[in-house]
Amino acid sequence: MKTGKMDGLEYTLKRSNRKSMGISIERDGTIMMTAPHHAELIDIEKFVSEKRIWIYQKLAQKKALNREGPKREFVNGQGFLYLGKSYRLKLIDGSGIKSGRSSKTAPLRLWHGYFELAETENAKARNHFISWYRKQIKKQLKERIPRYDKRIGVKVKDVRILDLGHRWASCGKNGSINFNWRSVMAPVWVFDYILVHEMVHMIERGHTDRFWSLVARVMPDYEEYALWLNENGADLDL
Numbered sequence: 038m039k040t041g042k043m044d045g046l047e048y049t050l051k052r053s054n055r056k057s058m059g060i061s062i063e064r065d066g067t068i069m070m071t072a073p074h075h076a077e078l079i080d081i082e083k084f085v086s087e088k089r090i091w092i093y094q095k096l097a098q099k100k101a102l103n104r105e106g107p108k109r110e111f112v113n114g115q116g117f118l119y120l121g122k123s124y125r126l127k128l129i130d131g132s133g134i135k136s137g138r139s140s141k142t143a144p145l146r147l148w149h150g151y152f153e154l155a156e157t158e159n160a161k162a163r164n165h166f167i168s169w170y171r172k173q174i175k176k177q178l179k180e181r182i183p184r185y186d187k188r189i190g191v192k193v194k195d196v197r198i199l200d201l202g203h204r205w206a207s208c209g210k211n212g213s214i215n216f217n218w219r220s221v222m223a224p225v226w227v228f229d230y231i232l233v234h235e236m237v238h239m240i241e242r243g244h245t246d247r248f249w250s251l252v253a254r255v256m257p258d259y260e261e262y263a264l265w266l267n268e269n270g271a272d273l274d275l
């Protein structure tokens with residue numbers, strides 16, 4: 038068996054009596070490429086290249102399953118992510134943080150470069166972060182969907198924010214999109230890629246050539262963002 042490299046992906050090449058080429062991802066993440074004895078290297082490389090998005094996705098899933106999350110603790114100084122930046126946590130005395138002129142208080146806010154959490158809410162910190170992220174996703178989407186919907190030619194009717202585990206988003210029925218609450222921890226261009234990916238799924242369900250060319254039309258650098266997610270996705274967690 039030989040190894041080859043294509044688009045930064047290292048694969049193991051196995052020649053066999055089969056008539057067509059195939060790719061599988063082994064348990065340990067090895068990319069196993071099977072090809073007929075007579076297949077030319079250039080065609081094998083082309084095949085790997087065409088399958089690269091599928092490969093990235095499979096590898097990302099494996100990684101997410103095999104790796105533990107970052108395990109952030111809700112203590113002073115711990116960094117928490119929002120749109121690709123890390124902000125440190127500051128515990129604030131009392132049971133709520135006053136924001137602005139209103140008399141209402143919030144358990145958590147992002148303020149002057151810090152996440153401020155009311156100290157008495159510490160036991161519920163994880164839930165407060167999740168609901169804060171959910172709010173930010175709604176806010177971001179309100180602003181960002183209109184940048185793409187006409188260009189793609191779809192109408193997003195509803196957005197739901199769920200715990201989708203290692204998936205970033207999924208396409209629901211009747212013009213709805215499901216978002217993972219973790220998605221807004223990614224840099225904004227990656228967040229946009231997650232959005233565009235699902236919006237394109239509204240017109241093309243599968244990861245076909247047509248699908249990727251529609252994504253590329255709106256977002257020519259999408260591969261860079263897909264790669265970023267593959268490499269950094271596991272860190273986008275609490």
Ligand SMILES: [Zn+2]
Nearest residue numbers: 234235238244
């Ligand atoms: Zn997809």
